[in-house]
Every structure is written in C-alpha cells, then in structure tokens.
Amino acid sequence: MEIFPTQYSTLSSSALNIKLAESYGLTGTTCRLLIRNVSDTYVIENATDKYIFKIYRDAHRKLDEIMGEIELLTILFENGAKVSKPIPDKQGEILQNFNAAEGTRYGVMFSWAEGKPVYAMSDEQLQIVGREMAAIHNITSSIQLSYHRKDYSVDTAIILPLEIVAPAFAELGEEYEYLMRTANEVIKQYDNFSSGFNYGYCHFDFLPKNFHFSDTDDITFFDFDFAGKGLLAYDITSFFLHFFLEFIQGKNTKEEARTAFQTFVAAYRKVRPLSEEEISAIPYLGFGFWIFYLGFQYENFDDWSNLFWGPKFLKDRVALIKKWMDTAHLLLPA
Structure with a gap:
C-alpha cells in the first residue's frame, strides 16, 4: 500500500529503544x-x-547545519567547555539516520546534563554562568566551522523576519506598524555599533532553560540548535532577557534584576572583555531576538506553533516587545 505523503512523523519510542x-x-x-x-x-x-x-526535522535543520552543530559542540567539549557532548555509536558514527515516513531523518545522541534549570540563581551560580559563558565565547570567537551555520545580522534577525510575518498581521495593522517603526529606529542603532563588538558563534538562546546546575553547582549548557555566527552580545542579551521577564512578572524588583545581572557581567569580565557599548546595545539586540523568533514561530506553524499562534498571541507578543523597549534599559547596570 502506498504511504500517503507525510511532513512530520513521530518515531516510535519502543522501536528507537x-x-x-x-x-x-x-x-x-x-x-x-x-x-x-x-x-x-x-x-x-x-x-x-x-x-x-535528538531527532531533527529536515524542514528545520538540513544535514549541513546538523553537522555544524556536532562540530561546534565537539570543539567546545574538547576545549573544556561545560556542554552536553555528542556521543558516537559502537562504529564511531555520531550521526544516525532513519527512513521515516517523510524521508530520512537524522538523530544524534547527547550526554545527559546533570541537574535541573535554576531560575532564582544565587550569586555563586550567577558567577558560574558568567565565567563559563565567557569561556565558551573564548573558544567560539576564535574558530571557523567546516559546516554552515546561520549568520545573525540585521537582515536575518529583523528585516527578513518582519517580511515573513507580515501576512499574519493583516488585521493587526497598528501592531505591525509599531514593529516596523521600532525596527527602523533599532536598525539605526545597529549602524552605530562599533567594530569593537565581539563576534563569533553564539548560542542565541542562553536562557536558564538551556543549562542545568547539579546539586554541587556543576553547570552544563545544552540545546545549541540555534547556534550561529553573530555578535556575542546576543548571548549576553538572551541571558538578560531572563531578568527582564522575572521583573515584569513581579518575581524580582528593578534593583534585584540589575544587581543579579551585574554579578553575572563582573564574572564574565574576569574571563574575557565585555564593553560598556555592548551592554548598552542590549535593548536593540533584544528587539532582534524577539523578532527573529517571531519569524521562526510563523514559519513553523504547521509543525509546532499552531497550538498558540493567533491574533491574541501576536497582540500579547507585541505588547511584550513594547514593554521590553520601554523597560530593558532601566534594568541595566547604571
């Protein structure tokens, strides 16, 4: 019997085992x-x-990009970074392939990240994140991968995603006009960023959900799915987003958010430089972060975001972006 065309299958857990x-x-x-x-x-x-x-979707990650993630994590682990590492099988092969209903799907085994995410981090844990993120950046700023990974720029983080999501805002003209107007203002700021900004492969999603602390405060970073070349300050920004979200949810005060982030920054700077200009750029880089993922959510509606994507989500997300643009700078160290 002919198999009907499939775009996203789920492989059997028992068969995988x-x-x-x-x-x-x-x-x-x-x-x-x-x-x-x-x-x-x-x-x-x-x-x-x-x-x-982890089993990848072809619509999301092509083979070349998967190989780039494997290469990056292998380099990081071999150079002492605290990351979940790819594990080879008995034949020394890291990449596994499966003849799924929609075609070949690729999978990779990773070491387990001991512990759990911590959202209310102690000063010691904030210092660990700062030191270890800087250690990762020391490596990723000095390498060139053999395989392709996404470039994060004004075009890929702001301009193209806004073009992609335009149809979704057909009945939300006010919200889309705000995004476009703010984008123009943010892009002008990007043009003023100095050549001294640190550049390399960034994680691009350094939120606490993507690293675990063990009971003895050993840290492991994982989920480098979105890793690509760009300003390393994007990683500083995505970590800062955590404190912004905690603040607007009433889980910490402005002073607590600012002090916690400053503790992280001070620890980071003990390992590698981070300029005041890069810190000041966080509100603008954060706008790019929000817009990039908005485009990703729209593009992956069929396979992922259809559970939450809709007019209410878009209105709420634009309201959150407005709050970010109005508030983020107030939470940065003075």
Missing part, C-alpha cells in the same frame, strides 16, 4: 519521548546511565 541499544551497545534501557517540538527529544536511560537523543 531497540535500535539505539543495538547501535550504542546499551542494555536494560528505556526510551521515552520528552519533547515533540522544533525537533524531537527522547530520554534514553538504564540503571546507571542517561542520555538525550
């Missing part, structure tokens, strides 16, 4: 689907070991 146990020489394992999202994430574990297995 058998396949991966054989490929990696594992025994007594279980496999469960953790997240069906941008990509599919499974937890593989037995009595002594635990792993993450």
Whole structure:
C-alpha cells in the first residue's frame, strides 16, 4: 500500500529503544519521548546511565547545519567547555539516520546534563554562568566551522523576519506598524555599533532553560540548535532577557534584576572583555531576538506553533516587545 505523503512523523519510542541499544551497545534501557517540538527529544536511560537523543526535522535543520552543530559542540567539549557532548555509536558514527515516513531523518545522541534549570540563581551560580559563558565565547570567537551555520545580522534577525510575518498581521495593522517603526529606529542603532563588538558563534538562546546546575553547582549548557555566527552580545542579551521577564512578572524588583545581572557581567569580565557599548546595545539586540523568533514561530506553524499562534498571541507578543523597549534599559547596570 502506498504511504500517503507525510511532513512530520513521530518515531516510535519502543522501536528507537531497540535500535539505539543495538547501535550504542546499551542494555536494560528505556526510551521515552520528552519533547515533540522544533525537533524531537527522547530520554534514553538504564540503571546507571542517561542520555538525550535528538531527532531533527529536515524542514528545520538540513544535514549541513546538523553537522555544524556536532562540530561546534565537539570543539567546545574538547576545549573544556561545560556542554552536553555528542556521543558516537559502537562504529564511531555520531550521526544516525532513519527512513521515516517523510524521508530520512537524522538523530544524534547527547550526554545527559546533570541537574535541573535554576531560575532564582544565587550569586555563586550567577558567577558560574558568567565565567563559563565567557569561556565558551573564548573558544567560539576564535574558530571557523567546516559546516554552515546561520549568520545573525540585521537582515536575518529583523528585516527578513518582519517580511515573513507580515501576512499574519493583516488585521493587526497598528501592531505591525509599531514593529516596523521600532525596527527602523533599532536598525539605526545597529549602524552605530562599533567594530569593537565581539563576534563569533553564539548560542542565541542562553536562557536558564538551556543549562542545568547539579546539586554541587556543576553547570552544563545544552540545546545549541540555534547556534550561529553573530555578535556575542546576543548571548549576553538572551541571558538578560531572563531578568527582564522575572521583573515584569513581579518575581524580582528593578534593583534585584540589575544587581543579579551585574554579578553575572563582573564574572564574565574576569574571563574575557565585555564593553560598556555592548551592554548598552542590549535593548536593540533584544528587539532582534524577539523578532527573529517571531519569524521562526510563523514559519513553523504547521509543525509546532499552531497550538498558540493567533491574533491574541501576536497582540500579547507585541505588547511584550513594547514593554521590553520601554523597560530593558532601566534594568541595566547604571
């Protein structure tokens, strides 16, 4: 019987468990689907070991980009960065492939990040994040990958995403006009950024959900799915977003947010330079962060964002962006 064309299948956990146990020489394992999202994430574990297995969607990540992520994480781990590492199978192969209903899907096994995300970080934990993010940037600012990864620029972070989402704002003209007007103002600021800004491969999503602290405060960074070339201040910005969100949700005060971020910055600067100009650019870089992911959500409506995407989400997101543009600078160190 002919298989009807498929755009996004979900691979069986039980079948994956058998396949991966054989490929990696594992025994007594279980496999469960953790997240069906941008990509599919499974937890593989037995009595002594635990792993993450990630299966990519071709519509989201082509083979060349997947290889770039593997290369980046391998370089980071080999140079001492605290990251979840890709794990080869018994034959030394890191990339696995599966003949799924929609065609070939690729998967990679990763080491488990011990611990859990911490949102109310202590001063010591903030210092650890600062030091270890700077250590990652010391590596990513001095390498050139063999494989392609996205470039983050005014075009890819602001201009193209705004063109992509325009149809979604057909009945929300006021909101779209605000985004376009603000984009023009932000782009003028981008033009003023100095050549002294640090540049390299950035994670582009350094929120606390993407790193774990163990019980002994060992940190592990993971989910480099969006890693690409750009201003390293994008990573500083995405981490700062956490304090902004905590503030507007009433979980901390302006002073607490500012002090916590300053603790992080001071620790970062003990490992590598971070200029006051880069800090001052955070409100504008943050606008690019919001707009980039808005475009991504629109493009992935069929496979991911249809559960939340709609007029209410767009109105709420534009209101959040307005709050960001009005508030972010007030939370930065004086």
